Amino acid sequence: MGQLAFGIGLLVAIVVLAITHRLWAPAMGHGGASTWRIAKITVAEARRRRVVQAVVVLVLLILLSMTVFSYLNPREQARMIISGGLSAITVFGILLAIFVAAFLIPQELETRTVYAVLSKPVRRFEFVLGKYLGALIILAAIMTIMTVVLVAVLLVMDHFVPDLTYSTFEPNLANVVFAAVMSYFAVAVLSAYIVLISTVSSTAMTVIASFIIWAIGSLQSQIHDLAAGAETVSTKWFFTMFYWLVPPLENFDFRHEVSNFMQVSYKAGIDAAGVGILYIIVVLLVASVFFNDRQV
Amino acid sequence: MVSDEIVLQIEGLSKVYRSLFAPAGTKAVDSLTLGVRRGETYSIVGPNGSGKTTTLKIVLGLIFPTSGKVNIFGSDVADLAVRERVGFLPEDAYLYDVFTGEELLDFYAGLFGYSRRRRKELVDELLSLVGMQANRRVPFQECSKGMRQRLALAQALVNDPELLILDEPTSGLDPAGRHQMTELIYELKRRGKTILLCSHFLAEVEEVCDRVGIMYRGRLVAEGTLTELAGDPTEIVITASGMSPEGASRVAAHSAVLGVEGDVVRMGHESSDRLWSVLDAVREAGGRVAEVHRPRPTLQDVFVRAIRQDAPERDAGEEVH
Incomplete structure (x- = not known):
């Protein structure tokens, strides 16, 4: 609840900052049309470069390779496939997010393709949003393919693995899809942070900072504990600031519950998604303010 | 106009x-x-x-x-x-290199909010204007430097x-x-x-x-x-062949002549009323006059002069062609 209130407060502050920074003024360009065009060309460019396809093929091979190992019992086999599959989706999703999003804006600046775009009636806010939207579409497509393959593997295995009296193969499909969707939210939040960093730094610095944010975001509860147990005010303040600034990535991680056939709280997922969307809006607004002032 | x-x-x-x-x-x-x-x-x-x-x-x-x-x-x-x-052609044609000419122009036209039909018309018109119709489906990265530059000009013209x-x-x-x-x-x-x-x-x-x-x-x-x-021409240049060395020396001694270098005689523009006298001297020296002209300074001359006036301590002409 506190996190939500903080997010709303921060959102209001950033909206005020954006307005005073003339993020929407002067006059509207071609609004959503420009953003959508930029998103589409970002997706098309990623498809043509074929690097993403190579990574997808690699992940699919990993997912399919899980079917060839035999385990003690069907339930354990399902657990291993779900755990391994979701981990592959999450980790490769995050890695792809870092390598897709980190290059979006710096590459435009380094290759100077941004000149021909920003000399058109395109607001910088639209440009940032278009690039981010493009990254989201790319990552959604990839993670959907990976999830579909994982689901297919589970269905096929469910068909072929004989159940035992004391153990059955449980594909746990609904929860697997839920966990994959939540991984996508984590990727979306992290991508927004990566876009923010990339508006003020080089590609290399963005990649390094993205890994750090991923690591810290995945350990957010530990940071909260550190803040709670801090002995000095300055240390408490430092860890608390860190806690609020880094994205709550671990809130999106349902791999443990799903792979161990535990009760999954969809409400926790919906709450995390809500907070994640707030983080994305705030972070993209800050990114737009930074990029608005950037000399390209 | x-x-x-x-x-x-x-x-x-x-x-x-x-x-x-x-x-x-x-x-x-x-x-x-x-x-x-x-x-x-x-x-x-x-x-x-x-x-x-x-x-x-x-x-x-x-x-x-x-x-x-x-x-x-x-x-x-x-x-x-x-x-x-406004249209802008950036230096060195920085465009997305994995796309073809028609895809690029369609994208840039889309940023102006044109409909699909209008974009198609525009792409055809612009590719014709810059002479890229035949190569409209060649990826930008495979285009020659000249083709890239023409496509970059076309993208600058999408909004007329x-x-x-x-x-x-x-x-x-x-x-x-x-x-x-x-x-x-x-x-x-x-x-x-x-x-x-x-x-x-x-x-x-x-x-x-x-x-x-x-x-x-x-x-x-x-x-x-x-x-x-x-500005106004400062010299009159006479090109004449066949002058003997002794004759050339006599021409150089003429009070209206600034100098003689091989077949070229230079005289000050302010002495133009004495042109016939100098031409007579050239003929007497055995020269056959091929050309008389008053060269106007080129932009290169103007450029170097302007920069030298501004920074006489530096040789400023070296970076221009």
């Missing part, structure tokens, strides 16, 4: 690049003031690092000035509506701009490519476009421009039409 209406007004523009290591900064543009009239082709010339590209980037709102202001069509450059009426800003349009092109690009600029000039051209290829500037501004170390050191900048 050039009118008196100023479509681009730059007033007291300065740009200082500061960094942690140079807090005082480097002045890229220094108190620049100039105006471009509707229908004219205005060229900013200057050696590399003189502030030309920085000026263009400020005009396009890509970077921000330290002081001064830029108005296009009477509006501040930050006004997006201005960009509906009133003001066209061209940054080094012939940079890196071979003579044929340079000729094609110059012809295209001529065609756009004929269509009434106002053109702001930035270049250090003085020959092309001389060919297409109505007015020239010479920039050096961020400042505008000279501005005007070529005739205004070049």
Whole structure:
């Protein structure tokens, strides 16, 4: 609840900052049309470069390779496939997010393709949003393919693995899809942070900072504990600031519950998604303010 | 047809690049003031690092000035509506290289909100204009330098701009490519476009421009039409073959003659009333007169003179062609 209130407060502050920074003024360009065009060309460019396809093929091979190992019992086999599959989706999703999003804006600046775009009636806010939207579409497509393959593997295995009296193969499909969707939210939040960093730094610095944010975001509860147990005010303040600034990535991680056939709280997922969307809006607004002032 | 209406007004523009290591900064543009009239082709010339590209980037709102202001069509450059009426050809044709010419033009036309049908018409028209119809499906990265430059010009024209800003349009092109690009600029000039051209290829500037501004170390050191900048001819040059060495010495001794070098006799323009006397002296020296002409200084001469006046301690002509 506190996190939500903080997010709303921060959102209001950033909206005020954006307005005073003339993020929407002067006059509207071609609004959503420009953003959508930029998103589409970002997706098309990623498809043509074929690097993403190579990574997808690699992940699919990993997912399919899980079917060839035999385990003690069907339930354990399902657990291993779900755990391994979701981990592959999450980790490769995050890695792809870092390598897709980190290059979006710096590459435009380094290759100077941004000149021909920003000399058109395109607001910088639209440009940032278009690039981010493009990254989201790319990552959604990839993670959907990976999830579909994982689901297919589970269905096929469910068909072929004989159940035992004391153990059955449980594909746990609904929860697997839920966990994959939540991984996508984590990727979306992290991508927004990566876009923010990339508006003020080089590609290399963005990649390094993205890994750090991923690591810290995945350990957010530990940071909260550190803040709670801090002995000095300055240390408490430092860890608390860190806690609020880094994205709550671990809130999106349902791999443990799903792979161990535990009760999954969809409400926790919906709450995390809500907070994640707030983080994305705030972070993209800050990114737009930074990029608005950037000399390209 | 050039009118008196100023479509681009730059007033007291300065740009200082500061960094942690140079807090005082480097002045890229220094108190620049100039105006471009509707229908004219205005060229900013200057050696590399003189502030030309920085000026263009400020005009396009890509970077921000330290002081001064830029108005296009009477509006501040930050006004997006201005960009509906401006086209920009960046130096070295920076476009997305995995796409074909028609895909690129469709994308850039889409940024102006044109419908699919209008975009298709535009793509066809522009590819025809720049002579790229046959290569419309060649990926940009596989295009020659000349083809890339023509496609980049086409993307600058997708909105049929009133003001066209061209940054080094012939940079890196071979003579044929340079000729094609110059012809295209001529065609756009004929269509009434106002053109702001930035270049250090003085020959092309001389060919297409109505007015020239010479920039050096961020400042505008000279501005005007070529005739205004070049001034009146200062010499009369007589080319004559067959003069004996002794005869040439006698011609050189003539009071109106400035000097004799081989077959070339130079005399001061102010002594033009004594031209017949000098020609007689040349004939008496055994020379056969092939040509008499009054050379006007080229833009190269004007450029070097302007820069030397501004910074006599440096040889400024080395970075222009």
